[in-house]
Amino acid sequence: MADIKLHGEVFYPSKKVVQYANIKDWDELDKKAKEDYPGFWESIAAELDWFGKWDKVIDESQKPFYKWFTNAKVNIVYNCLDRHVKTSRRNKLALIWEGENGEFKAYSYYALHRDTCKFANILKSMGVKKGDRVTIYMGRVPEIVMAMLACARIGAIHSVVYGGFSVEALHERLEDSHSKVLIVADGAYQRGKIVKLKDIADEALERAASVEHVLVVKRTGQDVKMEVGRDMWYHELMNMPIANRSCEMEEMDSEDPLFILYTSGTTGKPKAILHTHGGYMVGVYATLKYVFDIHDEDRYWCAADPGWITGHSYIVYGPLLNGATSFLYEGAPTHPYPNRWWQMIERYGINILYTAPTAIRGLMRFGDAWVTRHDLSSLRLLGSVGEPINPEAWKWYYTVVGKENCPIMDTWWQTETGMFMITPMPCVPLKPGSGTKPFPGIVMDVVNEEGESVKPNEEGYLVIKTPWPAMIRTIYKDDKRYEEQYWGKYAGMYLTGDSAKKDEDGYFWVIGRVDDVIKVSGYRLGTAEIESALVSHSAVAEAAAIGLPHEVKGNAIHTYVILKSGFVKSHELAEELRRHVGHEVGPIAKPESIEFVDSLPKTRSGKIMRRVLKAKALGQDPGNLSTLEN
Ligand code: WTA
Numbered sequence: 001m002a003d004i005k006l007h008g009e010v011f012y013p014s015k016k017v018v019q020y021a022n023i024k025d026w027d028e029l030d031k032k033a034k035e036d037y038p039g040f041w042e043s044i045a046a047e048l049d050w051f052g053k054w055d056k057v058i059d060e061s062q063k064p065f066y067k068w069f070t071n072a073k074v075n076i077v078y079n080c081l082d083r084h085v086k087t088s089r090r091n092k093l094a095l096i097w098e099g100e101n102g103e104f105k106a107y108s109y110y111a112l113h114r115d116t117c118k119f120a121n122i123l124k125s126m127g128v129k130k131g132d133r134v135t136i137y138m139g140r141v142p143e144i145v146m147a148m149l150a151c152a153r154i155g156a157i158h159s160v161v162y163g164g165f166s167v168e169a170l171h172e173r174l175e176d177s178h179s180k181v182l183i184v185a186d187g188a189y190q191r192g193k194i195v196k197l198k199d200i201a202d203e204a205l206e207r208a209a210s211v212e213h214v215l216v217v218k219r220t221g222q223d224v225k226m227e228v229g230r231d232m233w234y235h236e237l238m239n240m241p242i243a244n245r246s247c248e249m250e251e252m253d254s255e256d257p258l259f260i261l262y263t264s265g266t267t268g269k270p271k272a273i274l275h276t277h278g279g280y281m282v283g284v285y286a287t288l289k290y291v292f293d294i295h296d297e298d299r300y301w302c303a304a305d306p307g308w309i310t311g312h313s314y315i316v317y318g319p320l321l322n323g324a325t326s327f328l329y330e331g332a333p334t335h336p337y338p339n340r341w342w343q344m345i346e347r348y349g350i351n352i353l354y355t356a357p358t359a360i361r362g363l364m365r366f367g368d369a370w371v372t373r374h375d376l377s378s379l380r381l382l383g384s385v386g387e388p389i390n391p392e393a394w395k396w397y398y399t400v401v402g403k404e405n406c407p408i409m410d411t412w413w414q415t416e417t418g419m420f421m422i423t424p425m426p427c428v429p430l431k432p433g434s435g436t437k438p439f440p441g442i443v444m445d446v447v448n449e450e451g452e453s454v455k456p457n458e459e460g461y462l463v464i465k466t467p468w469p470a471m472i473r474t475i476y477k478d479d480k481r482y483e484e485q486y487w488g489k490y491a492g493m494y495l496t497g498d499s500a501k502k503d504e505d506g507y508f509w510v511i512g513r514v515d516d517v518i519k520v521s522g523y524r525l526g527t528a529e530i531e532s533a534l535v536s537h538s539a540v541a542e543a544a545a546i547g548l549p550h551e552v553k554g555n556a557i558h559t560y561v562i563l564k565s566g567f568v569k570s571h572e573l574a575e576e577l578r579r580h581v582g583h584e585v586g587p588i589a590k591p592e593s594i595e596f597v598d599s600l601p602k603t604r605s606g607k608i609m610r611r612v613l614k615a616k617a618l619g620q621d622p623g624n625l626s627t628l629e630n
Pocket of ligand 1: 308309310317373386390411414415416497498511512524
């Protein structure tokens with residue numbers, strides 16, 4: 001691939017990069033994967049340990065309910081921990097952690113295995129069994145990693161709720177998953193302040209009934225209310241005999257659920273995306289190994305939050321499956337100064353940094369000097385995820401951070417895909433703003449309304465035409481919605497919800513969402529969540545939310561509100577509504593603007609036409625208005 005002349009601005013990998021890489025010839029790998037797709041994944045699966053072998057690699061008999069590695073017996077945690085503890089990796093660092101306040105912790109594979117077992121035994125003592133749901137609501141601390149692994153070890157299904165979410169978001173997720181246990185931290189440090197997670201959880205619990213026990217991890221140490229009989233301190237239980245160091249591994253079927261993770265969809269409430277032990281494990285292991293080119297001596301840092309899919313796949317499971325040393329940082333990139341990240345890269349000798357365009361743009365604003373005063377020569381690879389990266393940010397990242405030595409892995413994927421789907425590898429020539437091509441063997445396309453492939457450089461719907469191991473299995477408790485939403489538009493094609501173009505070299509250029517999802521600073525939010533939070537305020541009759549371009553955040557939320565009669569528009573009321581959304585959904589969902597209006601554009605069936613609002617705000621032509629009622 002490196003010898004072929006490509007169109008547009010291309011950055012070819014250096015000889016040094018290619019020589020060092022696990023995969024030196026992308027085309028060869030893609031050819032191999034396309035010739036024998038099941039065989040390709042089977043040979044990767046064979047690198048991991050299974051308790052019992054599969055009958056079939058891919059079972060398409062009940063599509064779109066695909067199954068992978070049918071009837072195989074496995075537990076992802078065995079491959080994350082126990083496998084390494086039996087080798088010379090036993091004393092290798094698995095996790096290095098720095099708190100925002102400068103605290104430091106490190107865990108070897110041995111230590112992470114030990115504490116995960118103890119944690120799992122605590123959960124067992126609370127009555128958690130295989131198939132039970134456990135909600136986890138914490139900041140970026142090592143215990144969140146152990147909590148997830150502890151659940152998986154005993155076959156419980158974890159449901160992590162991002163620590164930046166608030167009362168109603170947490171309540172909704174607790175209730176929908178019908179969680180028996182909630183694992184929460186007392187608080188989290190963010191930008192030098194304490195976010196009182198336990199207080200938020202208490203309020204959510206008043207609205208939710210299923211939770212029997214709350215396990216509280218002490219992080220910030222302020223006073224919290226502990227309800228007798230329900231709430232228990234993690235550190236106290238860890239010192240009791242129930243927190244035994246040996247904990248038997250639950251033998252799972254390959255297709256047994258590993259976790260659910262809520263994400264925003266087209267309409268209505270957030271949906272729980274379900275992933276399984278077997279296929280997810282193989283997909284995440286392989287993609288991290290090939291794309292971020294994991295070598296045993298690497299120190300790898302994914303700066304996302306464990307509460308989102310990026311954290312699940314590429315902070316927790318992927319690095320541990322690969323036996324890597326991974327770094328976790330609790331706080332904000334700019335605390336106390338904008339050099340915090342660069343300082344830590346220098347301090348720990350980080351080799352791989354994986355982050356989001358919004359973070360890059362945010363740090364770029366402070367100027368090059370904050371970066372260049374640090375020795376970042378340990379860096380070998382950089383990564384980007386969450387939204388399209390604008391070429392300007394790409395080039396800054398490439399030259400100022402990577403010193404033109406580090407290829408940028410712009411990885412396109414989703415909560416639903418579980419693993420990278422469109423992604424380069426270090427040996428692949430790069431074009432700023434494009435994630436290059438689908439992962440070897442995977443077929444993706446850009447199609448029109450009728451499902452036909454469009455011409456090169458024409459915009460259309462981004463679809464996936466082959467199953468892949470880490471694919472979503474269903475929406476928890478809602479098979480019908482899964483079928484309709486992802487496979488209902490075109491037969492045999494998974495609809496991503498994104499629009500994209502494919503250029504003459506077969507490189508994909510993702511443009512953005514075509515549904516009611518707004519990507520704010522890379523976080524995925526639904527217009528419905530913001531609107532229902534607004535409507536839950538006593539002054540609001542109706543509300544509409546749209547995303548408009550924002551220099552740092554990518555998109556910002558703008559809202560239109562119709563007040564109930566008797567309420568008067570004012571700056572104070574607008575501020576109160578913003579606070580209300582922050583309290584119900586979370587600070588990330590706070591609208592940038594609130595405009596009071598007397599009516600909203602609707603279809604005759606009463607659906608708000610957000611695209612009309614968006615076109616108007618951007619001064620663009622609203623397009624076809626034939627369905628508009630008013
Ligand atoms: C967007 C995050 C362009 C896209 C892993 C997708 C991207 C949504 C990229 C999924 C990228 C993610 N380039 N757009 N490299 N990565 N997206 O579920 O719109 O939080 O559909 O998963 O993020 O968001 P999610």
